[in-house]
Amino acid sequence: MDKAISLNENVTRFIFQKSYFRSKDKTVRYNAFMPHRGSGTTSVYRVIGLADVDIYEIGKKFVADLFDKLLMGRADIGVSEILKHDLSVIPAPDPHPRHANICNWPEDQSKHKMIAMELAADAQLHLIGGS
Amino acid sequence: MKQSDEQKQLSPKPTFEDYFYARKLKTTIDRENEYDIPSSDYVDQACVLICPEKRGDITPQLIIPASLCTVIIRSPDTKTFLGEYYKNYKKGRKIEGDNEINEDRFELQVKSNVVDINKQPLLNELFQIYQECSVNNWDGYDAQPISNEAYLEAEKLIRLLPPNIKKPEFVPEPTGEIAFEWYQGKRFIFVISVGGNNLITYAGLFGNTSKIHGTEYFGAKLPNIIIDNIKRLFERAR
Numbered sequence: 001m002d003k004a005i006s007l008n009e010n011v012t013r014f015i016f017q018k019s020y021f022r023s024k025d026k027t028v029r030y031n032a033f034m035p036h037r038g039s040g041t042t043s044v045y046r047v048i049g050l051a052d053v054d055i056y057e058i059g060k061k062f063v064a065d066l067f068d069k070l071l072m073g074r075a076d077i078g079v080s081e082i083l084k085h086d087l088s089v090i091p092a093p094d095p096h097p098r099h100a101n102i103c104n105w106p107e108d109q110s111k112h113k114m115i116a117m118e119l120a121a122d123a124q125l126h127l128i129g130g131s
Numbered sequence: 132m133k134q135s136d137e138q139k140q141l142s143p144k145p146t147f148e149d150y151f152y153a154r155k156l157k158t159t160i161d162r163e164n165e166y167d168i169p170s171s172d173y174v175d176q177a178c179v180l181i182c183p184e185k186r187g188d189i190t191p192q193l194i195i196p197a198s199l200c201t202v203i204i205r206s207p208d209t210k211t212f213l214g215e216y217y218k219n220y221k222k223g224r225k226i227e228g229d230n231e232i233n234e235d236r237f238e239l240q241v242k243s244n245v246v247d248i249n250k251q252p253l254l255n256e257l258f259q260i261y262q263e264c265s266v267n268n269w270d271g272y273d274a275q276p277i278s279n280e281a282y283l284e285a286e287k288l289i290r291l292l293p294p295n296i297k298k299p300e301f302v303p304e305p306t307g308e309i310a311f312e313w314y315q316g317k318r319f320i321f322v323i324s325v326g327g328n329n330l331i332t333y334a335g336l337f338g339n340t341s342k343i344h345g346t347e348y349f350g351a352k353l354p355n356i357i358i359d360n361i362k363r364l365f366e367r368a369r
Contacts, residue, residue, distance in 0.1 A: 019303055020270065063272075064271065
């Protein structure tokens with residue numbers, strides 16, 4: 001896996017929570033992208049060159065199984081869309097070589113919300129089984 | 132003899148105050164949102180939610196129908212009565228701080244049949260979110276549990292929503308806050324959240340170029356900027 005993340009890549013946020021998407025119009029909710037309060041980052045995986053089945057395999061093995069959660073789907077977003085908001089995407093190859101973090105979130109909580117809304121608006125929701 | 136006195140003598144049911152002692156029996160918010168719970172007849176359901184001992188003294192200021200309150204149980208009969216709810220709740224659940232429970236002090240949700248009919252479905256939805264997300268790591272990414280304080284503040288917020296405002300959806304946030312979302316499309320969205328610290332955090336997108344975010348003090352009234360932006364969302368999206 002290339003260490004540097006390209007602007008043309010997509011990253012994905014695995015979804016284990018029904019409130020992280022709207023089933024009515026199949027869109028991603030902003031809370032899916034909000035950063036973790038402790039680390040101040042949003043955990044994502046680089047999906048370049050991977051088929052759907054391989055992407056879900058990572059989500060299942062490296063997150064869902066570890067925390068006993070059901071993988072419901074994922075939200076894909078272009079790295080370039082993330083960088084527009086003065087955020088950065090930094091490789092963090094633990095627990096998986098494709099793991100990365102969205103970093104550099106501002107301190108203001110209300111701004112988190114607004115940026116997360118914009119990321120969610122740019123993201124593509126993929127639900128397992130299309131449900 | 133007044134009729135109420137006669138009734139008292141005929142059916143000496145304990146009053147709500149006999150059951151519960153609490154610091155305040157009335158809300159501190161607008162008069163129209165005040166509810167008295169005059170007697171135990173008004174209490175449909177009481178269920179123990181959490182043992183408050185772990186978190187110190189967090190007695191909420193409000194006791195209103197369907198609200199949470201910390202109570203001190205005075206009479207032995209009442210202790211038995213409420214103890215049943217507690218036992219039912221405890222069944223099959225692991226409760227943090229279980230060993231430290233002081234059985235004279237429970238945190239309860241008291242539901243009364245004195246309800247604002249229009250708000251009750253929202254209160255029920257809120258409670259469901261609270262139940263689902265008041266545990267650690269509810270999202271698989273180590274999300275903070277929705278706190279009791281956040282739940283109470285969200286409940287207060289529901290009661291303060293003007294009747295003509297469209298129904299929001301509740302959104303748990305990984306920070307442990309509860310958000311109210313008004314959604315008209317990917318880029319027509321307004322969200323407010325509370326976390327039990329007397330602050331409302333808000334953010335909104337109003338099309339491709341207009342956006343807003345901020346924080347307001349949340350006291351006895353809903354700040355005007357919140358109402359204005361909810362209205363703005365539905366006007367712009369028309």
